[in-house]
Amino acid sequence: MLASQETKVAYEVNGPLNLTEIAGWLRESDPRRLEALWRRADRVRQQNVGAQVHLRGLIEFSNYCVRRCAYCGLRAPNRRIERYRMPPDEILECVHQAVAFGYGTVVLQSGEDLAVTTDEIANLVRRIKRETNLAVTLSLGERAVDEWAAWREAGADRYLLRFETSNRELYHRLHPPRNGRDSDRMVMLSSLRRLGYEVGSGVMIGIPGQTYDDLARDIAWFAELDLDMIGVGPYLVHPETPLADERAYLPAAGDDQVEASEAMTYRVIALARLVCPRANVPATTALATLNRRNGRELGLQRGANVVMPNLTPPRYRALYEIYPEKACLAETASACHGCLATRIRNLNREMGQGRGDSPNRARRKD
Numbered sequence: 001m002l003a004s005q006e007t008k009v010a011y012e013v014n015g016p017l018n019l020t021e022i023a024g025w026l027r028e029s030d031p032r033r034l035e036a037l038w039r040r041a042d043r044v045r046q047q048n049v050g051a052q053v054h055l056r057g058l059i060e061f062s063n064y065c066v067r068r069c070a071y072c073g074l075r076a077p078n079r080r081i082e083r084y085r086m087p088p089d090e091i092l093e094c095v096h097q098a099v100a101f102g103y104g105t106v107v108l109q110s111g112e113d114l115a116v117t118t119d120e121i122a123n124l125v126r127r128i129k130r131e132t133n134l135a136v137t138l139s140l141g142e143r144a145v146d147e148w149a150a151w152r153e154a155g156a157d158r159y160l161l162r163f164e165t166s167n168r169e170l171y172h173r174l175h176p177p178r179n180g181r182d183s184d185r186m187v188m189l190s191s192l193r194r195l196g197y198e199v200g201s202g203v204m205i206g207i208p209g210q211t212y213d214d215l216a217r218d219i220a221w222f223a224e225l226d227l228d229m230i231g232v233g234p235y236l237v238h239p240e241t242p243l244a245d246e247r248a249y250l251p252a253a254g255d256d257q258v259e260a261s262e263a264m265t266y267r268v269i270a271l272a273r274l275v276c277p278r279a280n281v282p283a284t285t286a287l288a289t290l291n292r293r294n295g296r297e298l299g300l301q302r303g304a305n306v307v308m309p310n311l312t313p314p315r316y317r318a319l320y321e322i323y324p325e326k327a328c329l330a331e332t333a334s335a336c337h338g339c340l341a342t343r344i345r346n347l348n349r350e351m352g353q354g355r356g357d358s359p360n361r362a363r364r365k366d
Contacts, residue, residue, distance in 0.1 A: 041270035041303035054352030057098035065111025112141035200229025206260025233286030273303030
């Protein structure tokens with residue numbers, strides 16, 4: 001049984017949260033109470049993952065995708081996007097930039113691009129491991145278990161697969177099945193765990209049809225899955241998707257519809273930290289897109305401990321358009337690194353050293 005169904009979601013400081021309390025925090029509007037939540041999440045972050053902010057170098061190496069997800073600009077039916085695949089040597093150039101900047105991890109991300117074969121990814125991972133000491137995170141969508149196993153054997157350390165929403169009906173409306181087969185990402189995340197990956201997941205905030213109870217259950221699932229990484233961000237509308245006309249495709253949930261807002265994103269970051277104290281939680285680019293002045297900083301002050309500077313060459317970066325008008329589209333990797341380093345120092349936080357593995361890894365070994 002899901003732990004949240006028993007109304008217990010464990011974390012180490014100030015006792016358990018139950019589903020009602022999580023939903024209450026999501027609806028909270030009193031600034032004084034929210035400030036108490038931010039302080040509580042920041043304290044739990046400090047006690048469990050420390051003051052370091054780990055930088056994960058993001059490489060968006062392909063924007064091809066076979067899926068038809070209703071919210072994503074990379075969806076296969078979008079004919080207005082220019083598609084690209086970076087060659088391996090160009091990816092490796094970005095990887096070596098990560099080394100030069102002192103990052104401990106690279107994140108290889110793409111659409112669900114089945115033309116990039118199992119062996120090609122495995123060979124790329126082996127090259128990274130042979131030439132660097134970096135941890136390798138993969139974010140390649142739904143693939144077969146034998147593919148995940150091959151990449152793990154090649155040396156991949158972590159896998160990111162967001163379950164997006166725990167409301168199964170809503171999930172299926174947003175993610176049309178491929179080849180007539182529905183997907184169960186909860187089962188997939190369990191498979192990744194058994195293969196020995198550090199496992200990351202997360203959700204969209206404020207997708208049409210998402211209720212506060214839905215989002216509270218999502219947060220409870222973070223704890224049930226014992227996630228090592230939790231990525232959350234606001235739903236941002238892409239004009240070349242069915243949800244651009246959300247009333248025709250998927251109506252909102254009325255008064256119970258979650259806001260796709262900056263403020264709601266901070267609540268979810270803080271609650272994610274409380275239910276999974278040892279997880280790595282990023283302050284995402286989507287958050288910075290909503291608040292370019294200090295969105296990432298506020299996320300880092302409210303429970304997050306990771307940022308993901310973009311190493312993708314600018315000529316490709318604008319084409320990786322999951323949503324439009326992303327922050328930092330025109331910046332070089334060097335400029336992005338310098339900007340984030342300055343922002344972290346201004347918070348009196350430390351730049352992360354080493355791989356930045358989740359403390360859950362050591363706990364599970366014990």
